[in-house]
Amino acid sequence: MTFASRKDALEIENEKPWEERERPATLYRMLRDTAQAFPDRPAISYQLLSGPSDKAETLSWREFHDQVCQAANLFRALRLGEDDAIALVMPNCTETAVATIGAAVAGIVNPINPLLEPEQIGAILRETKAKVVVTLKTFPKTDIAQKTAEAVRHAPKVHTVYEVDLGRYLTPPKSWLIPLVRPRNPNNHHADVRDFNKEMAKHATALDFEDSAGDRVAAYFHTGGTTGMPKIVQHRYDGLVYNGWLGHRLLFTEKDNVICPLPLFHVFACHVILMSCIKSGAHVVLPTPAGYRGDGVFENFWKLCERWKITFVITVPTAVSALMQRKVDADVSTVKNAFSGSAPMPLELFKRFESAAGIEVIEGYGLTEATCLVSCNPPEGEKKVGSVGVPFPYTDVRIYREGEDGAPVECATDEVGEICISNPGVYEGRTYTDPDKNTELFYHDRYLRTGDLGRLDPDNYLWITGRAKDLIIRGGHNIDPADIEEALMAHPQVAMAGAIGQPDAHAGEIPCAYVELTEGGDVAGAELRDHCKVHVHERAAVPRHVEVLDELPKTAVGKVFKPDLRKRAIQRVYDAALEEAGLNARVAEVVDTKKRGLVARIEKTGSLDEEEPGHVLGRFTRPWEWAESDSQAPGS
Numbered sequence: 001m002t003f004a005s006r007k008d009a010l011e012i013e014n015e016k017p018w019e020e021r022e023r024p025a026t027l028y029r030m031l032r033d034t035a036q037a038f039p040d041r042p043a044i045s046y047q048l049l050s051g052p053s054d055k056a057e058t059l060s061w062r063e064f065h066d067q068v069c070q071a072a073n074l075f076r077a078l079r080l081g082e083d084d085a086i087a088l089v090m091p092n093c094t095e096t097a098v099a100t101i102g103a104a105v106a107g108i109v110n111p112i113n114p115l116l117e118p119e120q121i122g123a124i125l126r127e128t129k130a131k132v133v134v135t136l137k138t139f140p141k142t143d144i145a146q147k148t149a150e151a152v153r154h155a156p157k158v159h160t161v162y163e164v165d166l167g168r169y170l171t172p173p174k175s176w177l178i179p180l181v182r183p184r185n186p187n188n189h190h191a192d193v194r195d196f197n198k199e200m201a202k203h204a205t206a207l208d209f210e211d212s213a214g215d216r217v218a219a220y221f222h223t224g225g226t227t228g229m230p231k232i233v234q235h236r237y238d239g240l241v242y243n244g245w246l247g248h249r250l251l252f253t254e255k256d257n258v259i260c261p262l263p264l265f266h267v268f269a270c271h272v273i274l275m276s277c278i279k280s281g282a283h284v285v286l287p288t289p290a291g292y293r294g295d296g297v298f299e300n301f302w303k304l305c306e307r308w309k310i311t312f313v314i315t316v317p318t319a320v321s322a323l324m325q326r327k328v329d330a331d332v333s334t335v336k337n338a339f340s341g342s343a344p345m346p347l348e349l350f351k352r353f354e355s356a357a358g359i360e361v362i363e364g365y366g367l368t369e370a371t372c373l374v375s376c377n378p379p380e381g382e383k384k385v386g387s388v389g390v391p392f393p394y395t396d397v398r399i400y401r402e403g404e405d406g407a408p409v410e411c412a413t414d415e416v417g418e419i420c421i422s423n424p425g426v427y428e429g430r431t432y433t434d435p436d437k438n439t440e441l442f443y444h445d446r447y448l449r450t451g452d453l454g455r456l457d458p459d460n461y462l463w464i465t466g467r468a469k470d471l472i473i474r475g476g477h478n479i480d481p482a483d484i485e486e487a488l489m490a491h492p493q494v495a496m497a498g499a500i501g502q503p504d505a506h507a508g509e510i511p512c513a514y515v516e517l518t519e520g521g522d523v524a525g526a527e528l529r530d531h532c533k534v535h536v537h538e539r540a541a542v543p544r545h546v547e548v549l550d551e552l553p554k555t556a557v558g559k560v561f562k563p564d565l566r567k568r569a570i571q572r573v574y575d576a577a578l579e580e581a582g583l584n585a586r587v588a589e590v591v592d593t594k595k596r597g598l599v600a601r602i603e604k605t606g607s608l609d610e611e612e613p614g615h616v617l618g619r620f621t622r623p624w625e626w627a628e629s630d631s632q633a634p635g636s
Contacts, residue, residue: 003250004381005390006460012249012393018424023245025214026237027278028072028105028207030244034281035065038254042283045308046094048169050288050296052303052330055171057094061281064098066205071102073203078160080131082212085110085220087130087158088265089121089148091289095164095196096264097274099134104240105211110220111265117537118150120230125155127232127433128220134196137163138185140178142289145185153189161189162196166289212237220433221267221368223478232433239371239425240275246373246392247276251339252312254281259305260314261291266476267372268341272364273314285310292319298326302357306330313338313359317345318475320353321506321619328357335359337379341366342476343508344464348618350385363388365462369432369448371425375462386623387461395423398447399456408443411455414595418468419454420447455595465597470562472501472511472541479541484513487535488528488546493521496552498560499543502569505577505619512545514565516552524548545572566590566598570622574600581616584608588627601627 002008024030039062047056059067075086086103087110090096103109110128112121114135125133135148145163152158167178187193215238222230252258258277262269264286277284285308288294292315297304301323305313315323315338338353341364354361364376365388374397377389391397400408401417411417422428426448432438441449453466472479481499488497496516501509515528525546536542553564567590574587584606593599602613602624610626617624 002380003393004378008378008381009390009393009395018242018394021245024241024279026105026212027101027218027240028068028211030241030275031065031068031101031278034278035061038281041254041281042257043277043281044094044097045283045285046092046169047287048093048166048289050294050300050304052300052307055169057169059094067098067200068101068105069205069207070200070203071098072106073208074162074200075103075106075132076209077203078132080107082107082216084108084132085128085130087112087125087128087133089114089133089135089144089151090164090265091136091142091144092264092269092286092291093164093166093169093289094286095134097286098200099162099196100264100270100274101278103134104218105207106209108217108220111270112222113263113265114144114147116147116230118147119154121147121151122154124222124230124232125151125158129157130155131157132160132162133158133191134162134164137165137167137195138183139166140181140183143183146183149185149187149189152191156190158189158191161187161191161193162199163193164196168197217427221265221270223368231437233368233431234427234433235271235371235425236427239427240271241279242394242424243271243371243373244275244279247272247282248280250392251337251379252276252280252282256280256282256311257285257308257334258282258312258314259285259287259308259310261287261294261297261301261319262314262316263291267366267368268316268476269314271372272339272341272366282312283308292316292322298322301326302328302330302332305332305335309334311336315340316342316476317349317621318343318507320345320349324349324352324356332357332359337362339364339376343473344386344388344621346505346619346621347385348615349505351618365389365464367450367452369426369450370421370423371427373425374421374423377461382459384457384459384461387457387463389462390460391462392423395421396447397421397456397462398443399454400443400447400449413458414455416453416455416465416595416597419450419452419462419464421450422446422448453597463595465595472499472509474501474504474510474540475507477540479511479538481511483538484511484532484536484541484543487532488513488515490535491523491528491531493517493523494528495519495521496560498552498562498565500562500565500569502545503573503620503622504544508621511541511543512547512569513543514547514549514552514568516549545569563592563598567592570598570600574602574617574620574624577616577619578602578613581612583612583616585613596623598622600624603627 043064045058084107138145219235366372377383399411399417403409484499502512553561588603
C-alpha cells in the first residue's frame with residue numbers, strides 16, 4: 001500500500017491494531033531477523049575522512065550482528081543487567097553503531113552529545129547512574145577524551161571506561177604520525193580504562209545470555225539542550241521497533257543506500273535511520289566522525305553520493321543551506337529522496353534544493369519525547385511546503401487548548417492549540433526519568449503535550465505555528481532563553497532581559513536579546529553582547545544581537561511579553577535582508593494570525609518586481625505576505 005495521504009495511513013492502521021501486528025518483540029530480534037534474511041548485504045559503511053576515494057569500512061549484516069553480540073556480551077561480562085545504563089560519549093564511527101545497539105541489547109544505552117561541557121556530561125552520567133562509558137582514545141583535533149575523563153571524575157558509579165582509537169581508520173603515512181601527535185589524556189579518575197575493540201574481540205559472536213522477554217526501557221536520550229541540564233527521556237523497545245517498522249513499511253528496502261551525516265547520539269540518526277535500516281536491511285553510510293560538520297563533507301557530498309550509489313539523503317535545513325552554496329558536481333541519478341527534519345525548511349531553500357539536485361524533499365516532524373517520528377509529508381502524495389505533513393500510521397495527533405475550567409478542549413480544524421501525540425513511541429506517564437517532570441505532561445493520561453503550537457488543516461496536514469515552550473531552536477539544538485537572561489541580569493546595569501530566537505536563513509533561528517537598563521544605566525548592546533560571551537557558557541547560546549530598549553513590553557503581571565519582542569526581531573531581520581538585496585520594500589508590521597502564527601506584512605517603497613521579495617524572504621521559516629493583499633489578511 002502507498003502512503004500518499006492521511007487516509008492511506010488510516011487504512012494501514014485498519015489492517016490490524018499495532019498490538020496485533022507481527023513484529024519483533026525486542027531490538028535484538030529485529031537485528032537477528034535482518035541478519036538472517038540478508039547476511040551478506042552491506043549494513044553500515046564508515047569513512048573517517050570525507051574524500052570520495054578515502055579508506056572506508058563496510059560491515060555486512062552478518063558482521064554487524066556478530067559485533068553487536070560481542071559488544072552486548074562484553075557489557076554483560078561486567079555484571080550489568082537490563083536496568084543498568086551504558087553511556088556513549090562518541091562521534092560517529094562503526095564502533096558507535098555497534099556499541100549503541102549492543103548496549104541497548106545488554107542494558108540501557110545512554111548516548112551523550114560529546115559537544116556538551118564536562119559538567120553537563122557528568123550530570124547526565126549521575127542522573128542515569130551509568131556504570132560504563134564508551135568514548136574516544138585521545139585523538140588530534142578533538143577534546144572528547146579529555147572532557148569525558150573530567151566528567152567521569154564526577155560520576156562515582158562509573159567503574160569502567162572503554163576507549164575507541166580512531167587511528168585504526170587511517171592509512172600510512174598518517175597512521176604513523178598519530179602516536180607522535182596524540183594528545184595526553186590525564187585519566188585522572190577512579191574508573192578502569194580499557195581498549196573497546198580488544199576487549200570486545202574476546203567475546204562470542206552469539207549472545208551468551210537470554211535476550212529480554214519483551215518490551216522494556218532500552219535507551220536514555222537527553223533532550224537537545226546546549227545549555228543547562230538536559231532532561232533524560234526513556235525509550236522502550238516498542239518505540240524503537242515502531243520507528244524501524246515505519247521506515248521499512250513506508251521508505252526503505254534492503255536495496256537502498258542511505259547517507260546519514262547526522263550524529264548517532266541524536267534520535268533522528270539513531271531511531272529514525274539506524275532502526276529503519278535494521279528493520280529493512282537498507283545500507284547506512286556514515287561519513288566522518290562529525291558528519292556534516294566534518295572537514296570536506298560539504299565539498300565532497302555529491303561525490304560521496306555517487307560513490308555509494310545513495311538512494312536516500314538524510315539532512316536538516318542548515319545542511320541543505322550549506323549544500324546549496326556548492327555545485328552538484330557528481331552523478332546523483334540514483335538519489336530518489338531527501339528526508340529532512342529538526343526544523344521547518346524555508347520555502348525558497350526547499351525550491352532551490354529540489355531544482356538544483358533534482359531530488360524530492362520529504363519533510364518530517366518528531367521529538368525525543370515521542371521516541372521521534374510523528375509525521376511527514378507523504379512520499380507519494382501532496383507535499384505542502386511549510387507543513388510537517390500527515391501523522392504516520394498508529395500516530396494520533398490532537399490539537400488541544402485549555403478550556404475555562406482548565407480542562408483540555410480539542411480544537412476545531414485550522415484552530416491553533418498545543419500539539420499532543422499518542423503513538424507506540426510515547427511512554428505514558430514515564431517519559432522522563434525524573435518523575436516530577438512527568439507532572440501535567442499528558443492530557444487524558446495518553447496524549448503527550450509537546451509544547452509546540454500548531455493546527456491540523458482539512459486534509460489532516462500538521463502545521464507548526466510556534467512554541468508553547470519558550471525554547472530557542474538553533475539548527476535543531478534547544479537553547480533555554482533563561483540561561484541568556486540570567487547572564488544578562490548579572491550585569492549591574494541590566495534591570496530586565498528577554499531572550500528569544502530571531503529568524504536566521506541558515507540555522508532557522510539564533511538567539512537574540514532585549515534588555516531594559518537600571519535607572520541611570522548607559523551600557524550599549526555591543527558591550528552587553530561581549531558580557532554574554534563571558535557569562536553564557538555555551539557558545540551556540542551567545543546572542544547574535546543585543547538591543548537596549550527604554551522599556552521591555554510586559555504582561556499585566558510584569559512578565560516580559562515575548563511575542564512583541566519576536567515581532568520586533570522579525571521586522572529588524574527582514575528589513576535588513578530586503579535592504580541588503582537592494583529591494584524597494586520594507587516590513588510594514590508583523591501580525592499574529594490564527595493559522596500561520598507571526599506573519600511579516602511587506603509594503604513597497606518604490607518600483608519592484610513582486611517576485612523578488614519571495615527569493616529573499618523565502619530563505620526564512622517565518623511567513624510573509626503583502627500588506628495590501630486582501631486575500632491574505634491576518635487570520636486567513
